[in-house]
Amino acid sequence: VPTVDENGIRTLLRETADTDIPPARVDLDQAIATGRQQRRMRLTGIAGSAVAVVAAAAVIAVTGVFNPASPPREPIAPSASGQLSAPDRFNPLVPYAAFGRLPAGWHVGQKSSFPGNDLMAESATTQLSLQVWAPDGAGGLTVYPVGQCRSAASTLLCPLVNEPWQKLSRAPDVNGRPAYWLVLKGTSPGSTMIGWEYAPGAWALLGWGYSNTSEPHPAGAVRAVVRSLAAGVRFGQSTPILFPYTIHGLAGWQITEVDYTMVNGQPSARMLHLAGGQPAGIIQVNAVPASTPLDGRCDRPGMSLDGHATLDGVTVDLFAPKGQVVCGDDIDGLQVELFFGHQRGGYSGSGTALGYARHLDLLGADQASWQPYPLR
Amino acid sequence: VTGDKGEAGYVEYVSGRMTSLRRVAYLLCQDWYSADDLVQVAVTRLFAHWPRARRMDNLDAYVRKILVHAFISQRRSAWGRRVLLAESPPEVPDLGTDREAALDVRSALLCVPPRQRATLVLRFYCDLDVEQAAAALGCSPGTVKSQTAKGLAAMRRLLEPAMPSIGGADRG
Numbered sequence: 087v088p089t090v091d092e093n094g095i096r097t098l099l100r101e102t103a104d105t106d107i108p109p110a111r112v113d114l115d116q117a118i119a120t121g122r123q124q125r126r127m128r129l130t131g132i133a134g135s136a137v138a139v140v141a142a143a144a145v146i147a148v149t150g151v152f153n154p155a156s157p158p159r160e161p162i163a164p165s166a167s168g169q170l171s172a173p174d175r176f177n178p179l180v181p182y183a184a185f186g187r188l189p190a191g192w193h194v195g196q197k198s199s200f201p202g203n204d205l206m207a208e209s210a211t212t213q214l215s216l217q218v219w220a221p222d223g224a225g226g227l228t229v230y231p232v233g234q235c236r237s238a239a240s241t242l243l244c245p246l247v248n249e250p251w252q253k254l255s256r257a258p259d260v261n262g263r264p265a266y267w268l269v270l271k272g273t274s275p276g277s278t279m280i281g282w283e284y285a286p287g288a289w290a291l292l293g294w295g296y297s298n299t300s301e302p303h304p305a306g307a308v309r310a311v312v313r314s315l316a317a318g319v320r321f322g323q324s325t326p327i328l329f330p331y332t333i334h335g336l337a338g339w340q341i342t343e344v345d346y347t348m349v350n351g352q353p354s355a356r357m358l359h360l361a362g363g364q365p366a367g368i369i370q371v372n373a374v375p376a377s378t379p380l381d382g383r384c385d386r387p388g389m390s391l392d393g394h395a396t397l398d399g400v401t402v403d404l405f406a407p408k409g410q411v412v413c414g415d416d417i418d419g420l421q422v423e424l425f426f427g428h429q430r431g432g433y434s435g436s437g438t439a440l441g442y443a444r445h446l447d448l449l450g451a452d453q454a455s456w457q458p459y460p461l462r
Numbered sequence: 463v464t465g466d467k468g469e470a471g472y473v474e475y476v477s478g479r480m481t482s483l484r485r486v487a488y489l490l491c492q493d494w495y496s497a498d499d500l501v502q503v504a505v506t507r508l509f510a511h512w513p514r515a516r517r518m519d520n521l522d523a524y525v526r527k528i529l530v531h532a533f534i535s536q537r538r539s540a541w542g543r544r545v546l547l548a549e550s551p552p553e554v555p556d557l558g559t560d561r562e563a564a565l566d567v568r569s570a571l572l573c574v575p576p577r578q579r580a581t582l583v584l585r586f587y588c589d590l591d592v593e594q595a596a597a598a599l600g601c602s603p604g605t606v607k608s609q610t611a612k613g614l615a616a617m618r619r620l621l622e623p624a625m626p627s628i629g630g631a632d633r634g
Contacts, residue, residue, distance in 0.1 A: 091614070092585075092586060092614070095582060095586045095614060095617060096586040096587070099489055099582070099583065099586055099587040100587065102489060102568060102571070103485040103486075103488060103489050103587060104485075107481065107484060107485070107488075107494075108494050110480060110484060110498060110501075111495075111498040111499075111502075112480065112484070112498050112501050112502050112505065113502065114473055114476060114477070114505065116502070116506075117476075117502060117505045117506040117508075117509050118469060118472070118473075118509050120506045120509075120510075121505075121506045121507070121508070121509025121510040121512070122509070122510075
């Protein structure tokens with residue numbers, strides 16, 4: 087067994103990387119097509135760093151601004167006809183859907199049991215993404231509000247996918263709603279992706295795959311797992327995400343997305359994404375109990391956040407918005423990380439991120455103290 | 463340079479580096495599904511900058527820089543995770559023959575914060591020296607040293623219960 091010094095790590099990394107390499111999914115034609123678009127945008131004066139922010143803003147513009155002050159939506163009750171009615175946008179603070187009862191050994195989140203690595207679900211106005219893991223496989227669920235996907239005779243086009251899904255065949259209805267087996271053009275027809283119209287005009291997609299090391303599974307059995315998972319998905323959920331902080335005094339900022347994970351059966355916030363400000367920018371807040379590992383982007387001598395020592399950093403990124411980040415390692419039992427970047431990728435002066443961090447009112451590491459609806 | 467000629471050069475270059483890029487991406491992401499998404503992002507960005515990039519003295523270093531920055535950026539922003547939806551969910555890591563040992567190492571790597579993980583991969587898999595790793599990460603050599611030490615310490619801490627005869631000192 088190698089020791090965990092430099093040579094040991096070198097050995098471990100090489101052994102890890104030198105596994106059998108599966109066939110590549112990398113698509114050079116797609117890279118060229120997309121890269122050409124990016125070139126055109128750059129040539130027309132749209133900085134690459136601005137594109138992501140503009141795109142995020144466009145999502146808000148298209149779907150309407152989510153007003154954090156508004157009361158949460160009530161669970162969507164079936165109409166008199168017994169039919170579910172989906173909203174035209176989701177409240178990112180209240181995940182709209184959840185997996186139903188899962189078999190023993192399965193759980194929502196990432197396979198690793200290490201804290202901090204349970205992959206977050208993503209709740210935004212235009213979609214909700216959840217993952218589920220089993221001992222020998224994994225699945226992913228994406229739910230869209232009404233009107234986000236366009237269904238045609240042979241295709242289903244949903245946001246954030248570059249090309250439409252091809253409808254392979256009709257699948258058995260999911261809870262009485264029409265469903266299709268889906269595949270992306272040019273990929274294997276052995277797809278285990280199902281798409282179903284869970285409410286009129288509103289679609290959900292669910293895929294499943296077994297690990298390479300598991301026993302081979304007949305296609306029919308895989309599809310049965312997918313159908314079972316799909317049938318168990320519960321829509322119109324009303325349990326809000328809990329936050330270990332509140333934020334005061336950020337008028338003009340809107341919540342665009344909340345990444346969350348399940349803690350004691352309760353959706354609990356990880357990364358909160360805000361957009362707004364003048365000039366337009368983004369703020370990302372991540373606060374977790376101090377025992378949970380974070381990215382650790384801060385490595386410069388810090389400043390004080392209400393008497394607590396912090397580290398200060400500037401993120402340097404070739405393409406994403408540049409910005410500032412402030413980190414506190416143990417503030418009231420929490421690790422706190424706040425990123426601020428603005429559309430033009432410039433810096434607003436040392437301490438700007440720290441200034442935004444002062445808008446946080448931390449609630450401590452005890453989940454019982456956490457609250458929903460963080461903007462005050 | 464015509465578009466076609468530039469494109470052919472790009473395809474030739476990327477095809478020749480595909481395996482090594484995927485292996486580095488795999489070490490960063492710890493699953494082949496995410497690794498291929500990461501490589502897809504990197505080679506797309508490379509093509510967007512190809513007219514300038516192809517004239518660089520050290521194109522490999524430039525591509526590595528794109529890859530690492532894309533990785534760190536994706537781990538920071540959920541936007542990156544949302545752009546590349548595909549037809550199937552992430553695979554469960556292929557643990558190979560020595561399942562438990564592989565699980566330990568890869569789980570430990572997953573627990574090392576992304577920038578420290580990238581630093582370890584650049585230093586000890588790509589065999590970059592401190593200055594080269596600093597250039598790839600866009601930070602100071604001092605930061606590389608501290609990230610290396612922290613990453614090694616984290617790996618030791620995580621692997622110690624599973625591995626006997628753990629030794630070695632922090633070196634940066």
